Structures are given as structure tokens and as C-alpha cells.
Amino acid sequence: MSTSPLRLSPTECTCFRIRGAARRVTQIYSQHLSPTGLKISQFSLLGFVAAEGPVAIGRLSELLATDRTTLTRNLKPLLADGLIERAVSGDKRRHELAATAAGRALFKRALPLWAAAEQEVRDAMGPKLTSDLRGALERSMEKLAPL
Amino acid sequence: MSTSPLRLSPTECTCFRIRGAARRVTQIYSQHLSPTGLKISQFSLLGFVAAEGPVAIGRLSELLATDRTTLTRNLKPLLADGLIERAVSGDKRRHELAATAAGRALFKRALPLWAAAEQEVRDAMGPKLTSDLRGALERSMEKLAPL
DNA sequence: GTCATTTGCGTGCATATACACTATTCTGAT
DNA sequence: ATCAGAATAGTGTATATGCACGCAAATGAC
Numbered sequence: 001m002s003t004s005p006l007r008l009s010p011t012e013c014t015c016f017r018i019r020g021a022a023r024r025v026t027q028i029y030s031q032h033l034s035p036t037g038l039k040i041s042q043f044s045l046l047g048f049v050a051a052e053g054p055v056a057i058g059r060l061s062e063l064l065a066t067d068r069t070t071l072t073r074n075l076k077p078l079l080a081d082g083l084i085e086r087a088v089s090g091d092k093r094r095h096e097l098a099a100t101a102a103g104r105a106l107f108k109r110a111l112p113l114w115a116a117a118e119q120e121v122r123d124a125m126g127p128k129l130t131s132d133l134r135g136a137l138e139r140s141m142e143k144l145a146p147l
Numbered sequence: 148m149s150t151s152p153l154r155l156s157p158t159e160c161t162c163f164r165i166r167g168a169a170r171r172v173t174q175i176y177s178q179h180l181s182p183t184g185l186k187i188s189q190f191s192l193l194g195f196v197a198a199e200g201p202v203a204i205g206r207l208s209e210l211l212a213t214d215r216t217t218l219t220r221n222l223k224p225l226l227a228d229g230l231i232e233r234a235v236s237g238d239k240r241r242h243e244l245a246a247t248a249a250g251r252a253l254f255k256r257a258l259p260l261w262a263a264a265e266q267e268v269r270d271a272m273g274p275k276l277t278s279d280l281r282g283a284l285e286r287s288m289e290k291l292a293p294l
Numbered sequence: 295g296t297c298a299t300t301t302g303c304g305t306g307c308a309t310a311t312a313c314a315c316t317a318t319t320c321t322g323a324t
Numbered sequence: 325a326t327c328a329g330a331a332t333a334g335t336g337t338a339t340a341t342g343c344a345c346g347c348a349a350a351t352g353a354c
Contacts (some may be wrong), residue, residue: 011198014268014277015169015176016191017284019297020212022162022169023311024291029162030312039339044163051158058302065167065338067342072304074340114160121161125290130161133283137164140191140280142270144171170341178344186312205332214312219334221310240319240332 025121032117036110037081041074043114046107050099051083057095065141078103153252168174179264183257187210190261192221194255196231197246202241225250 006007016143028041038046049055057075061068075097078084083103086095099107176187185193188236195210196202204222208215222244225231230250246254269277 011194012281013176013187013191013267014281014284015172015187017281017288018165018169018172019310021186021284021287021291022165023213024288024293025162025165027293027312028291029160033263039193040160040162041166041340044160047158055303058306066340068303069305069343070341077339091302091350096304105264121291125287129286129290130282132279133287134159134161134164136276136280136283137161137168139276140168140272141164141171143167143276144175146171146174148308166340174342186309203332204334213310215333216335217311224309238320238332242333 026119029114029117032113032120034109036106036113038106038110039069042078043107043110045071045074046078046083046099046103050104050107054087054089054096054098056089057097060097165250176261177262177265179260179267180257183234183253183260185253185257188221189207190257191253193225193230193257197251197254201243201245202236202238203236204244207244222293277290 005030006100026040029043036043039108044064045060050058052063055063057068057071060071061142064071065076075084079086081102083106084097085100086097088095089093102112124130149285173187176190180187180190181191183203191211192207199206199210202210202219204215205219211218215220221233226233228249229247230253231244232247233244235241236243272280
């Protein structure tokens with residue numbers, strides 16, 4: 001079910017564009033979050049673990065749309081810093097993850113900094129573009145979800 | 148010049164969303180480009196170097212909206228594979244980069260694979276969402292450009 | 295109960311990303 | 325001519341990303 005023909009110009013590459021935008025946005029959030037020592041990925045990861053209670057890596061992988069093995073490594077600094085802890089459940093293969101008290105406290109401290117980053121982006125782009133971008137991203141993720 | 152108040156839900160984080168979409172889109176392009184041995188970043192990098200003729204890293208950094216030091220490392224495999232070569236110009240600080248014949252040939256071979264990836268994304272998302280997303284990304288990059 | 299299969303994870307390897315810092319070269323003021 | 329400062333690029337360190345592969349535990353067919 002092919003659509004219209006494509007203008008062959010790698011400068012217009014959707015992948016290039018979205019990666020560039022991701023880099024730029026990441027920088028903005030990183031600057032705001034830097035006082036906490038958390039990277040934006042760690043902030044998201046910690047937030048999901050805190051919200052989902054004890055959760056296995058495989059489940060997190062689905063929630064975050066991130067490769068399982070990537071999460072294994074991204075968890076390392078958070079485990080080392082005592083922000084997240086693991087426990088084994090009945091199924092000894094499964095490694096349940098939960099936020100520690102320190103982890104929840106740090107996330108709470110980071111929340112306003114995250115909000116400031118979000119606001120900076122919103123202020124720079126304006127409310128319409130902000131909502132357009134988020135809508136397009138959300139719909140794209142639905143359409144592009146792996147089988 | 149603050150806009151409307153913000154709903155405090157990291158699940159709705161713009162950065163999280165755009166990074167997730169970038170991951171997914173990157174996977175699609177990578178699969179298509181894999182026969183060439185080029186990653187999508189390398190494809191873009193090679194394309195820009197080929198198009199811009201001899202170009203310095205600092206200039207590439209602006210064109211690609213990527214940190215200069217990131218480019219230094221991303222160039223390594225391309226230099227090692229003889230796809231790009233460096234030369235010193237009059238200014239001995241500046242390292243001019245140019246695509247080799249092999250580099251241009253490989254890029255030419257990669258182009259249809261890139262186009263297929265672009266088409267797959269377009270087919271999955273439909274023409275309207277594709278154009279909406281690209282428009283939003285383009286405008287976002289303008290608004291978020293660093294000072 | 296046994297064993298092939300499935301499931302859940304971690305590792306090895308390679309690339310991508312960027313901040314802080316360093317080294318070299320050029321430029322302009324004196 | 326000299327030298328302070330700007331311009332250009334690389335390195336050290338740390339995280340992010342995912343594919344191929346291997347390992348152990350659970351499951352199901354018999």
C-alpha cells in the first residue's frame with residue numbers, strides 16, 4: 001500500500017530530523033536536571049519504576065519502548081547509587097525492580113526541574129507547536145509500533 | 148513569557164516521547180541500511196560530507212546539529228573503512244573532510260535502501276501524519292536552536 | 295518424571311552522544 | 325617581533341543504544 005512517490009533527498013530524512021530534534025531536546029532537559037545528577041533517561045526510568053512498583057525488566061522494556069539489554073545497563077548507575085533495588089520473586093528468572101526511599105525522594109526533588117525543562121521547551125515552541133509535536137509523536141509511535 | 152500551566156506527568160514528557168520515537172525510527176532505517184554496513188548516522192554523515200565537498204568538522208557540526216566531539220568519533224569507522232578522508236588545508240588547525248570514490252559509491256548504493264526505509268515509515272504513518280511530523284520537527288528545530 | 299522448548303536476563307561488541315579538559319595554530323594588538 | 329586571546333580539533337570519561345549470543349529457570353508434551 002505505497003503512498004505518493006518520494007523526493008530523494010537525504011537532507012529531508014525523517015530519521016535524521018527526529019534524531020536531531022531528540023538531541024536538542026535532550027540537551028535542554030539534561031541542563032535542567034543536572035543538579036540532581038540524573039540524566040533524562042534515568043529520570044524517566046526512575047519515574048516508571050517508582051510508579052509501577054515492583055516491575056520486571058521485560059515489562060519496563062515495553063513501557064519505555066526500549067531494548068531490554070539497554071535497560072540492563074541503564075539501570076546500573078541507579079542501582080549503584082541505591083536509587084533502585086532488585087529482588088527475586090517466585091520466578092527466579094525474573095528480577096523485580098523497585099525504587100528505594102532515596103530513589104523516590106530524589107525523583108520528587110527532580111520533578112520541578114523536569115517541569116522547568118518542559119516549560120522551557122513549551123515557551124520556546126509555543127503552545128500550538130508543542131501540542132502539534134506531541135500529537136504527531138504520539139500518533140507516530142502507535143503507527144510504528146513493532147509487530 | 149510563560150505559557151499555560153503544565154500538567155505534571157513525566158509520562159507525558161516531551162523528551163521521553165521524542166527519544167522513544169527516535170529509537171523506533173532509527174531501528175527501521177537501520178534494518179534497511181544494514182546490507183550496506185552503514186548506520187543511519189553514518190549514512191547522514193557520509194551524505195553531508197559527499198555533498199559539501201571538503202568540509203571542516205566544525206562546519207559539519209553545525210550542519211548536522213551534532214556536537215563536534217561526537218562527530219570526531221563517528222567519523223572514525225568511516226575513515227577506517229576509507230569512505231572519507233582528511234586533508235589539512237592552509238589553516239593547519241582545520242581538518243578538511245571529503246568523501247572518497249569508495250565513499251561516494253557506497254552512498255549511491257545506500258540511497259535506494261534509505262528511500263525504502265523512508266517509504267516504509269511513510270506507508271506506516273500515512274502521508275498526513277508523515278508531513279505533520281516532519282513539519283513539527285522542522286519548526287521545533289528552528290525554535291529550539293541554541294543561541 | 296524427562297527433555298525440548300520457551301521465557302527472562304545478562305554480556306560482548308560496536309556505535310552514538312556530549313561535557314570538561316587539553317593541545318595546537320592562527321590573529322591581532324602592541 | 326611578541327604575546328594574549330580566539331579558533332579548531334582531539335581525549336578522557338560517562339551514559340545510551342541495540343544486535344548476537346549464552347545461561348538459567350520455568351513449562352509443557354509425552
